[in-house]
Amino acid sequence: MPTPAASGTGSPRRRNHHAEGLEAGKRSTRTLLWVILAAAMVLYGFPFLYLLFTSFKTPIDTIAVPPTILPKEWTLENYANALGRNGVLASFINSTQTAVISTVLSLVLAVPAAYGITRYKTPSGRVFIMAALVTRMVPPVAIAIPLASMMASAGLADTPIALSIAHTTISLPLSIWLMSSFFEAVPNDLEEAATVDGCSRLGALWRVVIPVVSGGIAVTAIFAFLASWNEFLFALLMTAIRSQTTPVVIANFQTQFGLDWGSMTALAAVYSIPVILLTLLLQRKIVAGMTLGAVKG
Amino acid sequence: MRISDRRFALYLMAPAALFLAVFVAYPLFRLVADSLFKISPTAGGPRDFVGLDNYVRAFASEAFMGAGWRTLAYTFVVVALEFALGLGMALLFTALGRKSEVWRTVFLYPLMIAPIVAGLLWKFLMIDNFGLIGTLLHQAGILQNPNQIGWLSDPGIVLFSVAVPDIWLTTSFMCLVLFAGLQNIPGDLIEAARLDGAKAPTLLFSIILPLLRPVIAVALVVRGIDAARAFDTILIQTNGGPQSASETMSLLIYRTMIRFGDPGLASAMGTIYLLAMLGVAFFAVATIWRPGKDN
Numbered sequence: 001m002p003t004p005a006a007s008g009t010g011s012p013r014r015r016n017h018h019a020e021g022l023e024a025g026k027r028s029t030r031t032l033l034w035v036i037l038a039a040a041m042v043l044y045g046f047p048f049l050y051l052l053f054t055s056f057k058t059p060i061d062t063i064a065v066p067p068t069i070l071p072k073e074w075t076l077e078n079y080a081n082a083l084g085r086n087g088v089l090a091s092f093i094n095s096t097q098t099a100v101i102s103t104v105l106s107l108v109l110a111v112p113a114a115y116g117i118t119r120y121k122t123p124s125g126r127v128f129i130m131a132a133l134v135t136r137m138v139p140p141v142a143i144a145i146p147l148a149s150m151m152a153s154a155g156l157a158d159t160p161i162a163l164s165i166a167h168t169t170i171s172l173p174l175s176i177w178l179m180s181s182f183f184e185a186v187p188n189d190l191e192e193a194a195t196v197d198g199c200s201r202l203g204a205l206w207r208v209v210i211p212v213v214s215g216g217i218a219v220t221a222i223f224a225f226l227a228s229w230n231e232f233l234f235a236l237l238m239t240a241i242r243s244q245t246t247p248v249v250i251a252n253f254q255t256q257f258g259l260d261w262g263s264m265t266a267l268a269a270v271y272s273i274p275v276i277l278l279t280l281l282l283q284r285k286i287v288a289g290m291t292l293g294a295v296k297g
Numbered sequence: 298m299r300i301s302d303r304r305f306a307l308y309l310m311a312p313a314a315l316f317l318a319v320f321v322a323y324p325l326f327r328l329v330a331d332s333l334f335k336i337s338p339t340a341g342g343p344r345d346f347v348g349l350d351n352y353v354r355a356f357a358s359e360a361f362m363g364a365g366w367r368t369l370a371y372t373f374v375v376v377a378l379e380f381a382l383g384l385g386m387a388l389l390f391t392a393l394g395r396k397s398e399v400w401r402t403v404f405l406y407p408l409m410i411a412p413i414v415a416g417l418l419w420k421f422l423m424i425d426n427f428g429l430i431g432t433l434l435h436q437a438g439i440l441q442n443p444n445q446i447g448w449l450s451d452p453g454i455v456l457f458s459v460a461v462p463d464i465w466l467t468t469s470f471m472c473l474v475l476f477a478g479l480q481n482i483p484g485d486l487i488e489a490a491r492l493d494g495a496k497a498p499t500l501l502f503s504i505i506l507p508l509l510r511p512v513i514a515v516a517l518v519v520r521g522i523d524a525a526r527a528f529d530t531i532l533i534q535t536n537g538g539p540q541s542a543s544e545t546m547s548l549l550i551y552r553t554m555i556r557f558g559d560p561g562l563a564s565a566m567g568t569i570y571l572l573a574m575l576g577v578a579f580f581a582v583a584t585i586w587r588p589g590k591d592n
Contacts, residue, residue: 022388022391022392022479023391023394024392033393034393036389037389040389041400044407044468045403045406047418047419047422047465050421051414051421063426063427066427067427067428067432069429108312109313109316112310112312112313113310116305116306116307117310119306120305122303122306124306124307124310125306125310128310128313131317133582134575135321137522137578138325139525139526139546139547139570139571139574140526141526141528141546141550141551141570142324142567142570143321143325143328145564145567146323146325146328146331150320169317169321173317201305226409230410230412232529232532233529233551237555247413247529250411250413251417261421265417265418265421268418271414272411272414275409275410276409278409279405279406279409280402283402286405287402287405290470290473
C-alpha cells in the first residue's frame with residue numbers, strides 16, 4: 001500500500017496559503033482548468049464505477065462481447081453468489097479481526113516508542129528511528145517465508161494472531177514515524193506543568209500528552225488498519241482455511257471457480273466500499289497523515 | 298527511586314524494538330542463513346550446507362537476471378508516470394485554489410482500495426475479448442479491432458500493462474505530497490517572477506521544481522521502494538506471464554519458493570534483492586532526501 005512519507009523531524013505544518021501566487025488568475029483560464037479537472041476525475045473514477053456496474057450485471061452480461069458499460073438488467077445475483085459462497089463471510093470476520101488486532105498492537109508498541117524517541121532525543125532513539133526506516137525498505141517476500149515457519153513452530157499457523165503479527169511488521173515502523181511527528185508538535189511545557197503538579201512521568205504521558213495527540217493516534221490507527229485490511233502477500237502465505245482473509249478469497253476465485261467475474265466484482269465492491277466511505281468521512285485526518293512530515297525534507 | 302530520563306526513554310522504546318528484533322530482524326537472519334543451504338521443500342527434510350552455491354545459481358539463472366531488469370524497468374515506469382501525472386494534478390489543484398478541495402478528497406479514493414482489487418479490476422478492463430479498453434479504443438476508431446492489442450497476453454508490452462493498476466492506485470499519493478509541497482512555495486516569489494515576465498514553463502522549471510526538490514525526493518524514494526516490491530497487482534493480473542514477461546523480483550522469489558520448492562535458492566534471491574533495495578534506498582536517502590537536515 002502507498003504509505004505516507006514520514007520524516008520524524010517534521011511538525012504538522014500550519015495551513016498557510018503561500019501558494020496563492022500559483023492560482024490561475026484569468027477567468028477563461030480557470031474555466032479551462034475546471035474542464036480539465038472534470039475530465040481527469042471522470043477518467044480516474046471510471047474504473048471503480050465500472051467495477052460497481054459490472055457487479056450488478058447478470059453473469060452472462062458480465063462477459064458479453066462487446067462489453068457494455070451499464071448493466072442491461074440490474075441484478076443482485078452476483079452479490080448473492082459471492083456472499084453465499086463457503087468461507088466468504090468467515091473471511092470478512094478474519095479480515096476485520098486481523099486488522100483490529102494488528103492496529104491495536106501497532107499503537108500499543110508505537111505510541112510509547114515514538115514518545116520516547118521524540119521527547120528525550122537520546123542517541124539510541126535516533127538509531128531506533130533510523131532502524132524503523134530501514135524496516136520499511138524490507139521487501140515482504142523476504143521475511144514472509146521465515147516468518148511463516150516461525151509461526152508454524154510456535155503453533156500459531158493459520159491463525160489471525162499470526163497474520164496480525166506479520167501485518168504489524170509493516171505498520172509498526174510507519175506508526176512510529178507518524179507518531180513521532182505528532183509528538184514533535186506537542187510542547188514540552190505541557191508535561192513539565194503536569195510533573196510540577198505531582199504527576200509521574202508516565203502519569204503525565206497518559207493524562208496530558210496522550211489526549212493532546214489523540215487526533216494523531218486516530219490517523220495512525222487508520223493507516224495501520226488500512227495496511228492490514230488491504231494486505232495480500234502475508235495473507236496468501238500465512239493463512240489456509242481457518243484464518244483466510246478476503247483478499248486471498250478474491251484471488252482464489254480465479255482458480256477455484258473458473259473466471260466468475262460477476263462474483264469477483266461483487267465481492268471486491270463489498271470489500272472496498274466500507275473503507276472508501278470511512279476514509280471519505282475521515283478525509284481530513286487521512287490527508288494530515290499522508291502529508292505529515294513529507295513536506296519537510 | 299527516580300530513573301534517569303535516558304533509561305525511561307529506553308523502557309518506552311524497548312517493546313517496539315523487541316518486536317522488530319523478533320519479527321523482522323530474526324526472520325531476515327533466517328533468510329540469510331537459509332540462503333547458504335540446499336533445503337528440501339518438505340518439512341523436516343534434509344538441509345545441506347552448500348556455501349555460496351545458491352548465490353552462484355541465482356546469478357547464473359536467466360530468470361533471476363531477467364526479473365532484476367524487469368523490476369527496475371517496472372519501478373521506473375511506475376514512478377515516472379506517477380510523478381508526471383501527480384505533478385500535473387497537483388499543479389491543477391493549486392491553480393484552482395481552495396475551491397478544488399472536495400475534488401482533492403475524491404481523488405484520493407484509489408488509495409483505499411486493496412491492490413488485489415485494483416489488479417483484478419484492471420485485468421477485467423484489459424483482458425482479451427471482453428475487456429472494455431480494447432472495445433472503447435475500437436469504437437473511437439483508434440484500433441481496427443478490439444483485440445488488436447493484447448494488453449496482458451503480448452510479452453512485449455505486458456510489463457507496462459501490469460504497471461497500470463499501480464499507477465492508478467498511487468498517483469493520488471504523489472499528487473497529495475506534491476500539492477502539500479506547492480502550498481509552501483511563497484506566493485510573492487511567483488508574483489515577482491510573473492511581474493518580470495516569466496512564462497509558465499520558466500516558472501515551472503526554474504522556480505517551482507527547484508523549490509520542490511526535497512519534497513520530490515521524498516516522494517520518489519518512498520514510491521520507488523514500494524513499486525520495486527510490487528506483488529499483488531501483478532500476481533492477479535498475469536501471475537508473471539506470459540513467458541515470464543511480467544515476472545518481477547517478488548514474484549520470482551515467491552514462485553521459486555512455492556512452485557518450484559527451492560527455499561535455499563529463494564532465500565539467496567531474497568537476500569540479494571534485500572541488499573539491492575537497502576543499497577539503493579540508503580544511497581537515495583543519504584544523497585537526496587537527507588532526513589532531518591534543513592534544505
